[in-house]
Amino acid sequence: GAVVSQHPSWVICKSGTSVKIECRSLDFQATTMFWYRQFPKQSLMLMATSNEGSKATYEQGVEKDKFLINHASLTLSTLTVTSAHPEDSSFYICSARDPTALLNYGYTFGSGTRLTVV
Amino acid sequence: QQQVKQSPQSLIVQKGGISIINCAYENTAFDYFPWYQQFPGKGPALLIAIRPDVSEKKEGRFTISFNKSAKQFSLHIMDSQPGDSATYFCAASMGNFNKFYFGSGTKLNVKP
Numbered sequence: 064g065a066v067v068s069q070h071p072s073w074v075i076c077k078s079g080t081s082v083k084i085e086c087r088s089l090d091f092q093a094t095t096m097f098w099y100r101q102f103p104k105q106s107l108m109l110m111a112t113s114n115e116g117s118k119a120t121y122e123q124g125v126e127k128d129k130f131l132i133n134h135a136s137l138t139l140s141t142l143t144v145t146s147a148h149p150e151d152s153s154f155y156i157c158s159a160r161d162p163t164a165l166l167n168y169g170y171t172f173g174s175g176t177r178l179t180v181v
Numbered sequence: 182q183q184q185v186k187q188s189p190q191s192l193i194v195q196k197g198g199i200s201i202i203n204c205a206y207e208n209t210a211f212d213y214f215p216w217y218q219q220f221p222g223k224g225p226a227l228l229i230a231i232r233p234d235v236s237e238k239k240e241g242r243f244t245i246s247f248n249k250s251a252k253q254f255s256l257h258i259m260d261s262q263p264g265d266s267a268t269y270f271c272a273a274s275m276g277n278f279n280k281f282y283f284g285s286g287t288k289l290n291v292k293p
Contacts, residue, residue, distance in 0.1 A: 172224035
C-alpha cells in the first residue's frame with residue numbers, strides 16, 4: 064500500500080531557530096499534500112494544503128510566513144517552522160494523496176514529527 | 182466552529198465487550214466518513230470508512246453505522262481487545278481532492 068515517510072520523527076530546537084520537516088511519498092506520486100498540527104490529547108487541525116507546483120493554501124489563523132510549505136516535486140513536501148518559539152511545540156503530521164488509489168480517496172498519513180522548542 | 186463533534190472523550194471497556202464511539206456533523210455536503218486509529222507518537226491510520234448511500238459497513242470486528250437523516254455516524258468495535266486501546270478519530274470530507282475535518286478524538290482503554 065501507499066507509504067508516506069516523515070522525517071525527522073522528533074526534533075528539539077532552540078527558540079528562534081528554524082526547523083524543516085520532510086514528508087515523502089515513497090511509492091506513489093502525491094499531487095496533493097496536507098499538513099496537520101496536533102496538540103497533546105487534541106484532534107488534528109489542518110494547517111495548509113499544498114499542490115505540487117503551486118503555492119500552499121493556508122487555513123485561517125495559520126501564519127504562512129511562519130510555516131513555510133514547499134511542494135516542489137510529486138514525492139516531497141516540506142514544512143519549515145521559522146523562528147520557532149515554545150508555543151510552536153507540537154506534533155506535526157503530513158498526509159499525502161495517491162491519485163491512483165480508490166480506498167479513502169488515497170490519503171495516507173505520515174508517522175508524525177514531534178517538535179519541541181526550548 | 183467544529184464541523185464534526187465526537188463523543189465520548191474517553192471510554193473504558195472490558196476485554197470482549199463492545200466499544201461504541203459516536204460522531205455528528207452539520208454539513209450535508211460531506212460525502213465520505215472515515216474512522217482513524219492513532220497510537221501514541223504515530224500518525225493516524227485508516228480503520229474503516231463509509232459513504233452516505235449505505236447505512237452500515239462492517240469489516241471484521243469494526244462496524245460503522247450511518248444515519249443520514251440524523252447526520253450521525255458511529256463506530257462499533259465488537260469483542261474489544263487490549264490491542265484496540267488507542268485514540269480513535271472520526272472525520273468527514275466532501276468531494277474529491279479535499280481536506281478532512283476531524284472529530285475531537287476518543288481515547289479507548291480496553292481492560293484485560
